[in-house]
Amino acid sequence: MSIPEFTDTESQLVSQILLERYGRIVPLQSAEVDMLLDAASTEPTPCPALYWSQLGAEFIVAKTGDQRFRCQFFYSESEVFGTGRDTYDNLGDCVTNMLQLQADHHATRAAALPQGAEKQAPTSEEDYHGPVII
Numbered sequence: 001m002s003i004p005e006f007t008d009t010e011s012q013l014v015s016q017i018l019l020e021r022y023g024r025i026v027p028l029q030s031a032e033v034d035m036l037l038d039a040a041s042t043e044p045t046p047c048p049a050l051y052w053s054q055l056g057a058e059f060i061v062a063k064t065g066d067q068r069f070r071c072q073f074f075y076s077e078s079e080v081f082g083t084g085r086d087t088y089d090n091l092g093d094c095v096t097n098m099l100q101l102q103a104d105h106h107a108t109r110a111a112a113l114p115q116g117a118e119k120q121a122p123t124s125e126e127d128y129h130g131p132v133i134i
Helices: 008-022 091-112
Strands: 029-035 045-054 057-065 068-076 079-081
Touching: 008 045, 008 091, 029 057, 057 091, 068 091, 079 091
Parallel strands: none
Antiparallel strands: 029 045, 045 057, 057 068, 068 079
């Protein structure tokens, strides 16, 4: 099963949402993630994805089919979060919901950590372990 890449329109939509959220252009990177698309399957499917990093969190939006998307954000391999929804049929809703959840989580997380202890974004490729299978 071959899943088409993100279209220019889809990438522009994500860029526009990020511009509205952060007030600046956020670089998007194209990526490929392996995902279990069928609960009965043990073989992951390669899926095109968009990746970005902001405020110490890393984000992935994967395309799982025509107008089918999954998302997650993470701070480390042990701190991986989704929206609680397996699949979205609207890319804008997928990205917006994930950003809102991350903003809420960021505020809660920052309040729980001692001042100045919040984890910073990875500073080199050695600190980055890549996205996990979602």
